[in-house]
Amino acid sequence: QKEVEQDPGPLSVPEGAIVSLNCTYSNSAFQYFMWYRQYSRKGPELLMYTYSSGNKEDGRFTAQVDKSSKYISLFIRDSQPSDSATYLCAMSAIRIGRGSSNTGKLIFGQGTTLQVKP
Amino acid sequence: EADIYQTPRYLVIGTGKKITLECSQTMGHDKMYWYQQDPGMELHLIHYSYGVNSTEKGDLSSESTVSRIRTEHFPLTLESARPSHTSQYLCAIQTGGTGELFFGEGSRLTVL
Numbered sequence: 001q002k003e004v005e006q007d008p009g010p011l012s013v014p015e016g017a018i019v020s021l022n023c024t025y026s027n028s029a030f031q032y033f034m035w036y037r038q039y040s041r042k043g044p045e046l047l048m049y050t051y052s053s054g055n056k057e058d059g060r061f062t063a064q065v066d067k068s069s070k071y072i073s074l075f076i077r078d079s080q081p082s083d084s085a086t087y088l089c090a091m092s093a094i095r096i097g098r099g100s101s102n103t104g105k106l107i108f109g110q111g112t113t114l115q116v117k118p
Numbered sequence: 119e120a121d122i123y124q125t126p127r128y129l130v131i132g133t134g135k136k137i138t139l140e141c142s143q144t145m146g147h148d149k150m151y152w153y154q155q156d157p158g159m160e161l162h163l164i165h166y167s168y169g170v171n172s173t174e175k176g177d178l179s180s181e182s183t184v185s186r187i188r189t190e191h192f193p194l195t196l197e198s199a200r201p202s203h204t205s206q207y208l209c210a211i212q213t214g215g216t217g218e219l220f221f222g223e224g225s226r227l228t229v230l
Contacts, residue, residue: 002196008158034218043124043208043221088161105177106219108161 006089006109015050019076023089023109026070030091030107032069033065035074038086038111047087048074079116086111121145124209124222131199132230139194139225141209143168151213151219154178154205161208167192199229 006023021035031052036044048063050056050072056063060098062075072091076083090106119137141150152165153176163176167186181203182196196203204212206226210219 004160006160041224042209043223045221046218049218051211105163106161110158110160 003107004089004091004109007112008110009089010113010115012115012117015080015081015116017116018085019079019114019116021074021076021087021089021112021114023072023091025072025091025107026053026109027091027093029093030070032092033040033063033072033091034038034106035061035063036088036090036108038088040085049092050069054096076114079114081116081118084115086113088112122209122220124207124223124225126225127223128226128228130228133198134198135199137196137199137227137228139207139209139227140221141192141194143192143211144159144190145211145213146189147211147213148189149189150186151210151212152176152182152184152192152211153182153208153221154214155208155224156205165194186226189217199227201229204229 004025035048035052037047038044050063050065053067066071081096081105088111089109092106123142125140148169150167153161154164155161162178163178164178165184173184182194184194186192189192199208206224209222
């Protein structure tokens, strides 16, 4: 069983729809959760970063973490064609910070491909 | 924000050739990483470095090697490329603060 499970999609929605992207995980030690967006033939770019449980909002994006269910979500409101990309969840069990000796060992999900149709 | 550059972006070569994928950054960050990503699959860490003369293998076994002679450069080398090495290779740096990873645009390697 993979540590992080993510439905690869593809997910196709009309412009303006609310999109829900999800990941489940098995390692209860995960505390740091990230969402990356990756456009075709580009490197991933960080969208959201959250610690432990709760919600975090940034513009049209909301990240939600439910540690009791080992489930994280990314919501996109008023989706736009420019949101069409692959969204990867990533998580880590240890703080990754300046001076820390740990690796950047993020465990990534497979990625969900989203297409927003005009 | 951090500037990280990967070259070449695309490379098609024949079996048995030696190749080097370049990764460079301008901000002097110590921590750098190489990930491998197959189409539709998750990213796998293959190498990382904490600074000059520091290199470690990641979770996914790889026949590639890396070096870190200068802070700015973290090249990845395949001595004898094979079709199984066909993949996208992503270089990343880790900044301070929240420790997020910044990725380059990737090098897409095809071995015929």
